[in-house]
Each structure stands twice: as structure tokens, then as C-alpha cells.
Amino acid sequence: MISFFRIFHRDLLGRGKIRKYLLYAAGEIVLVVIGILIALQINNWNERRKLQKTEVNSLMELKAALEISRDNLHHLLENNERWQTYNLRIKDYMENRKPYDTTLDVCFGTYYWTGKAQFTTAAYTKLKNNGLELISNKALRKDLVYVFEDYFGQVKNEHEQWDTDFLAYVIYPHHVQLFEKYYPPNPHPQYDEYAKPTDYEALLENEEFHNIIAENISLRRYSMTFKKELLNKIDSLSFRIDEEIRSLSP
Numbered sequence: 001m002i003s004f005f006r007i008f009h010r011d012l013l014g015r016g017k018i019r020k021y022l023l024y025a026a027g028e029i030v031l032v033v034i035g036i037l038i039a040l041q042i043n044n045w046n047e048r049r050k051l052q053k054t055e056v057n058s059l060m061e062l063k064a065a066l067e068i069s070r071d072n073l074h075h076l077l078e079n080n081e082r083w084q085t086y087n088l089r090i091k092d093y094m095e096n097r098k099p100y101d102t103t104l105d106v107c108f109g110t111y112y113w114t115g116k117a118q119f120t121t122a123a124y125t126k127l128k129n130n131g132l133e134l135i136s137n138k139a140l141r142k143d144l145v146y147v148f149e150d151y152f153g154q155v156k157n158e159h160e161q162w163d164t165d166f167l168a169y170v171i172y173p174h175h176v177q178l179f180e181k182y183y184p185p186n187p188h189p190q191y192d193e194y195a196k197p198t199d200y201e202a203l204l205e206n207e208e209f210h211n212i213i214a215e216n217i218s219l220r221r222y223s224m225t226f227k228k229e230l231l232n233k234i235d236s237l238s239f240r241i242d243e244e245i246r247s248l249s250p
Helices: 002-014 018-095 102-110 122-130 138-178 200-204 207-248
Strands: 179-182 194-197
Touching: 018 102, 018 122, 018 138, 018 207, 102 179, 102 194, 122 138, 138 179, 138 207
Parallel strands: none
Antiparallel strands: 179 194
């Protein structure tokens, strides 16, 4: 084919048809440029498709991580609701000076429990290391950061403060003086612990323990409200990720 064009060039020049040769040469250049532009466009399209495929895979990993985190958070919230009932029952018995009964023991053994939220963040960490800009939807990218860093971080900090400040320095020093733990023959199905008061009548008069229970109820109520809000955020974010995956998929 190349030899044919070379012969054609020489034939035009040999017959003195310069004008036709120049027009032909110009047309040839235009065809080459068009071919290059088409090749570049195809290459750019292929690169965009590769990026979109990587983005979709990343979004699918993020959604899976959110679903696991949501299930763990929902389970933790259920536990906190049960532990809150223990605090409310203790408060009712103390304020109304009700006589002691053994059904209180599970309340006394577990009223201060909180549980730790288990969040799955490997997919987000991977995205962050590779560049958050991979998520082309700016609003979605912003909300991913908001949930994985701000919301998850606040729940983590809340648990650490409960353990290091309130539990270690306020609750437990009093707890070990006021109660004696034991393991019953038929333990609670959720593995809640049991404890008997060393002196129930004195416990009813213990103002510090009254205040601990009141503080416990208040802090737990705030914590549960925040976790419910986070569950709604996760549901909303998962729905938006699904929509984004559909919009990016061919």
C-alpha cells in the first residue's frame, strides 16, 4: 500500500501536477490527523472506562463495609437499650425504696456496660491511600468522609472516654466496694454479668451511687440517640452508593 502511494506521488510530480499533489498531500495529512484524534479519543474512552470500573469496585467495597458496620452498630444499640433498662430499674428501686429481689442481680452486674462499636474501615482506608478523588461524585465523596471519619471517629472517642474516664475513675472504684460478682447456674443468654449488693439497705442511702446511675442513664441516652442517627446516615449513604453504581455501570 505504501509503495502504491509513493508511485502515485512520483507520477503526479513527474507530470508537473504540483497543485494536485499539494491537495493530495494535504488530504493525506488531514486523514492522519483525524486517525490520531480518533485513536486518542478511543484511548481516553478506554481510560475513562477503566477508572469507572475501579470506582464502581471501590463503591461496592465501601457499601459492603457500611453494611457490616451497620449490623454491628445495630447489635450494639440493642445491647445498650437492654443495659439502659437495667439502669432505669435500679433507679426505680432506689427512688421508691423497693425491697431487694434477686432479679436485680443482672442489673447490678451489668449496668455500666457499653460495648465497643466494630466498624469495618479497610475499604475506606484503601480508597484514602489511593486518592479520594477516585469518587467522581463530590457530594458523595464528602459524605463518605463525614461518616467514616467524623461519625465513626466520634463513636470511637466516646467509647474510649467512657472506658478511660467514667468507667475507670468514677464507676468501678465504687462498684467493687458496693457489689460482689458471681456466676449463676443459668446465666443470661446475652452473657450479662451478675452481682449482689454487699449491703442493699446501705446502697439505697448511697448518694454517690444514685448520682452514678443518673449520670449513666443520661450519657447512655445521648449515646443511643447518636448511634440511631448514625444508622440513618449509613442507610442513606448506602442508598446513594447504589444509585451511583447504577449511574456508572454500562
